[in-house]
Amino acid sequence: MDDLTTSERIPRIEVRELTKMFGGLKAVSAFDETIYPGELVGLIGPNGAGKTTVFNMVTGLYTPTAGHIGFDGISIEGLAPHEITQLGIARTFQNVRLFPNLTVLDNVRIAYHPHAGYGMSDAIRRSARFGAKEKELSERAQDFLAVFGLDQRQDEIAKNLPYGEQRRLEIARALAAEPTLLLLDEPAAGMNPKEIVVLMDLIHFIREEFKLTIWLIEHQMRVVMGICERITVVDFGEVIARGTPKEIQSDAKVIEAYLGLGAVAVAQQLSEKRSYVARSQ
Amino acid sequence: MRARFNRSTVIFLLGCLVVFAVFQYLFSAGVLNAFWYTLIRIGAVMAIVSIGLNLIYGFNGQFSLGQWGFYAIGAYAAADITYRWTQLHDTSGLMVLLLGVAFSGAAILLLGKYLNRVRGLDAMSAFAIYLLFVVLAVLVGVWIARPLIAPTTAALTALPEAVSSQIVFFLAVILGGLVAAEVSFLFGLPILTLGSDYFGIATLGFTIIIKVLLDNTDTMFGLTEMKGARGMVGIPKDTTWFWVFFFLFVVVVVTRNILQSSTGRAIVSVREDETAAKAMGIDVGGMKTLTFVLGSLFAGLAGGLYAHINGFLHPSNFNFIRSFDPMIIIVLGGLGSITGTVIASFAWALVLEGFLRIVLPEGFETWRFVVYPLLLLVMMLLRPKGLLGTYEIPFLRSVMPPRRKRERQVDAQGLQGPTSERQSEGG
Numbered sequence: 001m002d003d004l005t006t007s008e009r010i011p012r013i014e015v016r017e018l019t020k021m022f023g024g025l026k027a028v029s030a031f032d033e034t035i036y037p038g039e040l041v042g043l044i045g046p047n048g049a050g051k052t053t054v055f056n057m058v059t060g061l062y063t064p065t066a067g068h069i070g071f072d073g074i075s076i077e078g079l080a081p082h083e084i085t086q087l088g089i090a091r092t093f094q095n096v097r098l099f100p101n102l103t104v105l106d107n108v109r110i111a112y113h114p115h116a117g118y119g120m121s122d123a124i125r126r127s128a129r130f131g132a133k134e135k136e137l138s139e140r141a142q143d144f145l146a147v148f149g150l151d152q153r154q155d156e157i158a159k160n161l162p163y164g165e166q167r168r169l170e171i172a173r174a175l176a177a178e179p180t181l182l183l184l185d186e187p188a189a190g191m192n193p194k195e196i197v198v199l200m201d202l203i204h205f206i207r208e209e210f211k212l213t214i215w216l217i218e219h220q221m222r223v224v225m226g227i228c229e230r231i232t233v234v235d236f237g238e239v240i241a242r243g244t245p246k247e248i249q250s251d252a253k254v255i256e257a258y259l260g261l262g263a264v265a266v267a268q269q270l271s272e273k274r275s276y277v278a279r280s281q
Numbered sequence: 282m283r284a285r286f287n288r289s290t291v292i293f294l295l296g297c298l299v300v301f302a303v304f305q306y307l308f309s310a311g312v313l314n315a316f317w318y319t320l321i322r323i324g325a326v327m328a329i330v331s332i333g334l335n336l337i338y339g340f341n342g343q344f345s346l347g348q349w350g351f352y353a354i355g356a357y358a359a360a361d362i363t364y365r366w367t368q369l370h371d372t373s374g375l376m377v378l379l380l381g382v383a384f385s386g387a388a389i390l391l392l393g394k395y396l397n398r399v400r401g402l403d404a405m406s407a408f409a410i411y412l413l414f415v416v417l418a419v420l421v422g423v424w425i426a427r428p429l430i431a432p433t434t435a436a437l438t439a440l441p442e443a444v445s446s447q448i449v450f451f452l453a454v455i456l457g458g459l460v461a462a463e464v465s466f467l468f469g470l471p472i473l474t475l476g477s478d479y480f481g482i483a484t485l486g487f488t489i490i491i492k493v494l495l496d497n498t499d500t501m502f503g504l505t506e507m508k509g510a511r512g513m514v515g516i517p518k519d520t521t522w523f524w525v526f527f528f529l530f531v532v533v534v535v536t537r538n539i540l541q542s543s544t545g546r547a548i549v550s551v552r553e554d555e556t557a558a559k560a561m562g563i564d565v566g567g568m569k570t571l572t573f574v575l576g577s578l579f580a581g582l583a584g585g586l587y588a589h590i591n592g593f594l595h596p597s598n599f600n601f602i603r604s605f606d607p608m609i610i611i612v613l614g615g616l617g618s619i620t621g622t623v624i625a626s627f628a629w630a631l632v633l634e635g636f637l638r639i640v641l642p643e644g645f646e647t648w649r650f651v652v653y654p655l656l657l658l659v660m661m662l663l664r665p666k667g668l669l670g671t672y673e674i675p676f677l678r679s680v681m682p683p684r685r686k687r688e689r690q691v692d693a694q695g696l697q698g699p700t701s702e703r704q705s706e707g708g
Contacts, residue, residue, distance in 0.1 A: 097556060
């Protein structure tokens with residue numbers, strides 16, 4: 001894979017000129033992004049910048065006003081959300097969206113529904129096929145939970161899990177849909193520093209284990225800077241910067257977007273001071 | 282086969298057999314008189330309607346007041362078939378509905394396959410296409426049915442009276458259900474896109490429309506045997522304890538088998554969180570349609586059975602106010618509990634019509650409607666989740682596979698688990 005030049009590879013996801021209008025409000029305007037298989041790319045920006053809107057369009061929850069979304073070379077704009085998921089894009093949500101009154105195991109088993117391998121008539125007749133497939137499906141879900149250390153919790157109602165485990169279950173459920181591209185919407189929201197370290201480990205682990213391409217939205221700079229290879233910054237629906245975490249950290253436009261105009265000067269002063277302190281030590 | 286007949290299944294089947302036999306004995310021995318016999322059959326019919334509504338509201342989360350409208354459609358469709366057979370000795374009702382339903386059903390299924398592939402087809406255009414093809418299919422069905430009526434009538438007349446009337450009755454009930462199901466499919470296409478409150482209002486509108494149409498069946502559609510607002514009489518009283526029990530049994534088992542499958546989990550996931558269900562690859566619109574059609578099918582079956590209990594149908598029975606009856610039953614019995622629904626249905630029939638009539642002194646019948654709402658109020662205060670909450674008897678409970686024995690202890694953090702496990706495997 002690495003010896004291929006960029007131009008020869010098919011991007012996992014290719015977003016061009018993506019625009020979304022809510023009435024007169026331009027939530028996202030001409031957003032571009034190309035992510036190749038195996039990459040881990042971050043999408044950051046202040047609140048209301050349009051990050052989640054981009055994810056909602058990619059997963060089909062919103063229909064784009066204009067633009068193109070290609071997934072493995074197939075154009076997917078206008079497809080229904082479930083069709084997009086079945087093609088191989090799964091996601092998690094900003095505020096955890098589990099199936100709250102169902103058991104942990106059922107949360108994962110639902111993700112297998114599109115490939116359950118039996119239809120409703122098998123279920124009604126309780127055919128041999130139903131028995132075999134249902135057993136296989138349950139076992140797969142259990143194996144899956146075991147990978148995430150949730151197997152002993154399988155009978156518990158999802159809403160009764162502690163917050164950290166709910167987040168983990170949500171990621172497990174998304175992965176059970178067998179995606180090749182995983183969209184994580186603020187996975188570290190509401191987590192304490194210790195949980196964040198665990199989460200970063202988990203993201204690294206699933207990326208290797210499931211050969212995933214990951215695109216994530218995050219506010220916790222520690223996570224973004226720690227794990228992303230590339231970052232795109234949006235503000236008011238427009239891309240204002242792209243680059244490696246290092247480049248982004250010192251980008252004047254980004255600091256301005258996050259902290260306001262005056263902050264740029266302060267940041268420059270701070271960095272001078274910091275380098276002064278570093279030198280003097 | 283061993284898995285099919287585990288302990289809870291055997292107990293359930295035996296229990297059903299005992300209940301059926303005991304009541305059959307009580308009725309035939311005359312211990313329970315005709316009054317109680319009617320009430321128990323009504324209770325079973327209400328159980329079928331309510332299970333259908335529980336699927337739609339309790340399991341799929343769509344607040345529907347249209348159940349009573351589909352019940353009415355099933356009742357009148359089935360009654361028309363048996364009326365024409367017993368009173369007019371022809372099978373025109375049977376053949377027209379049979380072929381009409383078969384052809385339009387086939388059209389819906391075929392179209393469904395093709396329309397699924399169309400990108401960005403909105404609900405209204407889909408509705409228009411389906412409606413067009415269903416109407417065409419029904420016309421074709423009727424055209425083919427016409428020449429077949431006479432030979433079918435002759436064939437059925439050749440059979441002994443008891444046998445032929447049972448065959449016609451059975452087919453009538455099934456067709457009543459199917460007609461209701463197909464109407465619900467068409468009606469559901471545009472309105473299932475509505476959010477839950479708006480969906481409730483739209484279905485309420487549907488029930489009102491059906492009632493108005495039933496008031497005018499003779500003048501608007503020329504179906505003079507239905508006699509419009511005067512009420513349809515002369516329907517054979519074919520619904521026996523055996524038939525209501527049989528249909529209730531089938532409905533319970535089918536519902537249970539669907540709910541305890543992948544499809545059932547998908548249905549429930551829509552109730553739990555629509556957006557998350559979409560993101561998990563569940564065809565939310567498809568699941569809503571499926572549940573709505575299934576629930577309406579049950580309502581139609583129940584309607585067909587109801588029509589043949591008293592042998593009399595009146596549009597006022599299908600007033601929209603009555604559509605709250607199954608709603609009250611499922612809320613009382615427990616949303617998402619089949620066991621609770623069945624118990625509450627019988628309780629509803631027996632308490633409202635039976636015990637209260639007997640307990641209250643003569644001339645106080647109208648007080649039923651004071652005592653009954655009071656009972657509801659007390660119930661809601663004491664048990665807001667319904668009589669049984671989400672309790673199910675073992676047969677109806679969803680089966681969880683046994684937990685696996687953990688092979689390797691994962692540390693308390695849990696998340697380190699996979700990483701360390703992988704490392705140890707690699708090493």
